Amino acid sequence: MALFTYETKKDTRSGFGAGMEYLSQNNPKVVALCADLIGSLKLEAFIKNSPDRFFQTGIAEANMIGISAGLAVSGLIPYATTFANFGTGRVYDQIRQSVAYSGTNVKICCSHAGLTLGEDGATHQILEDIGLMKMLPGMVVINPCDYNQTKAATIAIADYEGPVYLRFGRPVVPVFTPENQIFKIGQAINLVEGSDVSIFATGHLVWEAILAVEILKEKGINAELINIHTIKPLDNQAVLTSVSKTRCVVTAEEHQINGGLGDSIAQLLAQTNPTPIEFVGVNDSFGESGKPSDLMDKYGLNANSIVEKTLKVISRK
């Protein structure tokens, strides 16, 4: 029997657009900026409702980050939006100095993160953004798993004072989390309770992890599944509580293994409770062109890989 059901599949970026539409009507301090990708970021409703609170920067992401910092200093809540590749790696120094070090209340919101951007290929498929952003002192890093959660996260970060990186994507994925949920930054969500292994997943890999848990159940393995939507600050307590029960870990993310969620969890466990751990993620390589689902299969970012790593890590206990 399916653990979670869904009626529709939607893209997480549309959840961002819906969150922005809500903010256009409910938070006059929120302003949006975009570097020539309005359609891709689903900002049409925000711009229609609040044309005076939207700034088109053209294809000039460094300037967009700087302007966002200035808007924030003067008391507004800017959402700087573009593709994840251009909103993080391309403008790392601008984010470091004008946002993170300056402590400005800027929300960097990026779509098309990871391999699921698809056919455009490796130039656009950033797989290092979580690592880049989590290394910056004071930066919150969030990677929600479906439409509803992305919408809720988009709304929630307006009420948090400080820099945030919100990461989402292009493909449609099952919408299985509750509508109108309250998003709590830094609070992991226990999706399935189990005792044999702890699976910590983030973003698009959460649904794949659900499928993996179902497969594992058929094999007689009770996996615990936790949705880590906030990579920084990491919900240490949720991780440690789960691991004290299961004593082995699999992490899953659409990101390089280096610098990702798995890295954060491994560091925590190495310091407090050394535990066997396996990583589902991209293994030190660039992506390539292709259909998103084909790419996820080729690079091992799917339910089968999670199952495989789970069997391996259990054997290491």
Add this chain to the structure above:
Amino acid sequence: MQTQELERIASQVRRDILRMVHGCQSGHPGGSLGCTDLLVALFFNEMKLNQSADNKVNFTLSGAGEDLFYLSNGHISPLLYSILARRGYFEVSELSSFRKINSRLQGHPTPHEHLEGIRIASGSLGQGLSVSIGSAQAKKILKDESTVYCLMGDGEQNEGQVWEAAMYAPHHKVDNLIAFIDENGQQIDGPTKKVMNNRSLEAKYQAFGWDVLKMNGNDMQNIMDTLKIAKAKLGKGSPIMILMQTEMGAGVDFMMGSHKWHGVAPNDQQLADALAQLNETLGDY
């Protein structure tokens, strides 16, 4: 304030700069000395600052209702720190902590240490104009009619982000912004004409849609007159750029006319020689 009075303040600020850089044997005296007259004119005469009844400046991070100044070429931090201290943002005695451990006066300015008067970090070049534009646009949204000022270096014009911002501001009619470029013609590796020729910044900024003025940045009267003209141009649909001719090291004869004092501290004898050329008008810290 009278020109003469501003010049008296400038003399003290130049002493502060030299003593700060000498005190830690580190920092950037050349550009700081060159831009002293402009910052004195802005902070002591032109800018509308939030003040309490007893004329004390009242710092808030957002700067609502007051004019704002952003320093993009953050390496001339000794100048900004002296100006802020002399204007009353913090005690002048704190200037002695410049670039030393546990100081709020970091090598380059930052709000990270909660120093009154600093709203954004700068140092990595090319970012301040963008920040200033954002701040100016926020003021428009918030119906705050004050002005945003931004100072950049001419070497800094090498940075690509500057031109992203230069293109953006006229397009979005950011006409509550007055920016300055310190055209001292010097950068670390030598004269700007040799390192990376800016050619005509006047033609460039005009082509981008800015209203461009020129002034002698080491002539207090000329600065005051030009600022008056610039202010009359506010609110007319275009951002304003003032190209400011200065002498790196202005006020100290042996530091002028060369890039050599961009980032070098004077030794004891050089400090004494320099201070002998500048009157102590407000009392050293």
